[in-house]
């Protein structure tokens with residue numbers, strides 16, 4: 001299904017200065033029982049966000065009224081673990097459109113791109129300076145510019161370029177969907193299938 | 199210049215290369231389960247299209263299923279709903295489905311090889327990260343997200359940039375009491391959980407040649423825990439004789455054609471990898487994890503390290519486990535033992551577990567869940583007398599499924615309790631909210647189950663061989 005186009009996002013950011021955030025933390029397995037893609041945002045980081053009696057944990061950044069925005073900034077190796085796309089649905093459904101980290105797990109990165117969340121990989125130094133800026137002023141805005149492949153701290157004017165596969169970049173800017181693209185190739189695929197050795 | 203095993207299989211499946219973009223890769227086998235598929239099928243419905251190759255698609259129910267009373271209706275309404283959805287979807291689209299109670303039912307990565315769905319040189323995907331398991335046969339196998347499940351259902355293809363290649367070679371032979379699980383946990387502890395991100399791994403060396411197919415599956419299964427896209431081992435005689443005669447394996451003229459292809463599946467001598475990492479088998483001992491990711495592990499004899507790769511999250515991790523730096527792992531109290539999962543839920547794992555239990559009893563302070571990976575494994579356990587041996591020793595053997603590996607069903611380790619588990623992830627809450635997981639081999643799990651604490655299994659094995 002085609003998704004929202006992504007060009008330039010200007011927003012404040014929510015900091016999550018934890019490393020190796022795995023998909024079991026992003027959305028615990030017990031919330032994977034739905035048969036539709038709905039309402040996953042409520043359970044984003046469930047066990048970090050809420051006590052066992054469902055009261056919010058005051059010290060978790062998503063519960064801190066200081067922080068808001070469409071950008072999630074997290075420590076290195078974000079999204080390791082399972083292939084559950086529910087993790088990126090939860091992030092999207094909660095309202096984030098971009099995740100920034102100094103390193104992403106492979107499947108997680110693919111899943112983001114497949115549903116229209118932009119994963120932005122920055123240097124460890126830039127990541128630290130983002131955390132510092134947000135800590136000093138929670139309203140610090142960042143510009144994530146996909147056409148120019150640049151992330152800019154609008155407060156300090158520091159910026160950094162990021163990489164993205166050109167094909168995926170095009171898809172995100174236009175809101176295109178890989179499946180539509182492949183469906184146009186079905187005849188070629190069938191010819192290929194007849195030749196496969198197993 | 200020659201090609202690597204990975205290059206050969208990948209390149210044989212490229213339908214088209216997109217300039218500056220991913221490859222379009224043809225998928226030979228697509229495994230589907232109840233948790234990551236419903237939204238993909240909804241997508242097909244919305245587009246008004248069907249499954250392109252239902253005969254290359256296989257569906258099972260495993261993640262969400264109870265491991266007790268499978269003959270009764272599933273109590274949890276949400277799980278029941280997901281099971282109903284996959285049954286209906288499989289029926290609507292003509293996909294073979296082995297649901298709860300079916301004699302072929304089991305964990306998706308256990309039943310693939312058992313039924314000859316997994317074959318050398320194939321491309322195999324599934325909406326589950328441990329799809330890397332199938333690499334044990336020399337297949338290119340990897341986990342995908344739900345959007346990609348929909349893509350493969352609709353087009354039998356996936357779009358992926360080609361990963362880089364890494365060779366992990368281990369020279370020498372494994373010492374007494376050291377299992378394939380220890381090999382994998384050792385590699386992950388050395389590489390960290392992101393050490394192979396962006397790579398597809400080939401395991402090579404005598405250690406892997408000497409390993410059984412089950413052992414190779416355990417190693418390849420855990421490739422994802424070092425961040426790799428997948429892992430594979432070149433097929434040999436052992437691989438081919440494992441596959442031969444299984445229901446969905448090629449037969450007749452197709453078998454001969456497949457054999458010709460399989461004989462080409464090895465890394466050429468002059469091929470190069472993007473990265474090569476070497477280890478010595480002699481350095482590997484029985485392993486156990488002490489932290490909250492699979493890389494936080496060490497020899498069962500060692501102490502919890504004082505500093506761990508300078509990781510800022512290390513303290514958080516030890517706090518969660520309620521462990522302290524410098525403590526010994528040996529003799530730590532164990533509350534639960536879990537034998538099972540697609541990592542260690544095969545017959546060989548039950549044999550290993552039983553070899554330690556033989557002549558002993560389950561410790562009173564331990565609750566043990568022994569969960570076969572499939573009905574085929576369950577039957578073998580009974581046929582080989584392992585079922586009787588274990589039940590007489592006080593163990594409970596449950597019905598097949600993923601069970602406490604991800605605790606989506608009722609098999610949850612209670613808050614604060616310690617579980618020695620043969621599964622693959624020790625993340626916070628993985629085995630139930632606030633649960634604490636120590637990952638280890640079936641031998642270490644069995645040693646914990648009979649002594650009630652973390653115990654070096656070699657001590658129990660030595661005593662036995664002395665008295666025999």
Ligand code: SF4
Nearest residue numbers: 328539540600603604
């Ligand atoms: S046993 Fe665990 S890792 Fe394996 S498929 Fe099931 S949930 Fe995934």
